[in-house]
Amino acid sequence: MFRRRPIVAILALAPFVSALTGAAGAATTGLLVPHRAVYDLELKDASERSGIAGMYGRMVYEFNGSPCEGYTVSFRFVTQVDNGEGVRLSDQQTTTYEDLKGRNFRFLTRTFTDEALDKEVRGSAHDGPDGVKVDLSAPEKREVSLADGLFPTAHMMAVIDRAKKGERFFEQRIFDGSDAGDKTLLTTTTIGARTAPKGDDAEASKADELATAAYWPVTIAYFDDKSSGDSLPIYRMTFKLYENGVTRDLTMDYGDFVLSGRLTDLELFKQESCE
Structure with missing residues (x-):
């Protein structure tokens, strides 16, 4: 089953945000640009x-926010899956809000199969001195105490920061509210x-003003937090990451299966400055 981390990675590919005059400037200064991809x-x-006999679909990722107001992500992942006997429509819709200063995180994920609601996960989390405290309101009300970890935007800030410093590998525990919203994951980047x-990179032309900008090839592997030894990752994401997120x-x-995602449209939003 698909999990939403692709763009969280991308997803939370949301590091430093500031007033932007354009994507070209953002690409050279390393500031995150609010956008819809x-x-x-x-x-x-x-x-x-x-x-799986066949599978195709579309993913839409929208990032907005500022350091003073916090960051929001709206994410939708729709696929049609052919199992050889029929086709199933899967639709996952996620919205999150992350306050870097207060270290707070809110999340809501709804998963639909053939337009019928299958699952809803809703909650909030706070990263304190004793670890991550999660307050779930759906599918049932409960509180969970977890080990210390970063939320998605903070994690991707760390990815970009380390990339800029020339570091090539690091490990980090994260919490992003995926699955049942009650566990952290270990990542290796x-x-x-x-x-x-x-010159033959046709997809680069879809990146608008970023068409000629340099990027980092990044791979993030996600492991169960209880994994030990040489356990295999739950899944692995590889992507090209621009300095602006x-x-x-x-x-x-x-x-068991691998999906590819090609950028087909990119809209860059104006970033409002913090005052």
Whole structure:
């Protein structure tokens, strides 16, 4: 089952935000730009065990906010899955709010199958001195105490910061409210050397003013927090990350199947300054 981390990575590809005069300036100064990105999805590979004969869809990711007001993400992931006997429509809709200063995080995810609501997860979390405290209101009311970890935007701030410093690998525990919203995940991040797009990179032209900007190839692997030894990741994401937080050329590896996501449309929003 799809989990929403792709753009959270991308998703939370939301680091430093400031007043922007344009994406080109953001690309060179390393500031995050609020934006709306659309990705076309298709099945890249699938094992017999996956039960997937075909799969395609679309992902829409919208990021807004500022350091003073906090950051919001609206994320929708729609796929049609052919299991060889029929086609199922899956629609996952997620909204989050993250306050970096107060270290607060709110999340809501609704998952629909063939337009019928399958699952709703709603809650809030706070990162305090004793770890992450989660207050869930759906699917049932309960409180959960977890080990210390970063929320998605703070995590991706760390990714970009380390990339700028030339660091190539680091590990971090995160909480993003995925699944039942009651656990953290361990991540390992690998960052490649900053790279300029090649002339035959057709997808780069979809990145608007970023078409000629350099990016970092990034891979983030997510592990169960209770994993030990040489356990396999729950899934792995690979993408090209710009200094301003925009991503493209996604590969989402869930073990039994792999999806690719190609950027097809990018709209850059004006960032309001904090006063």
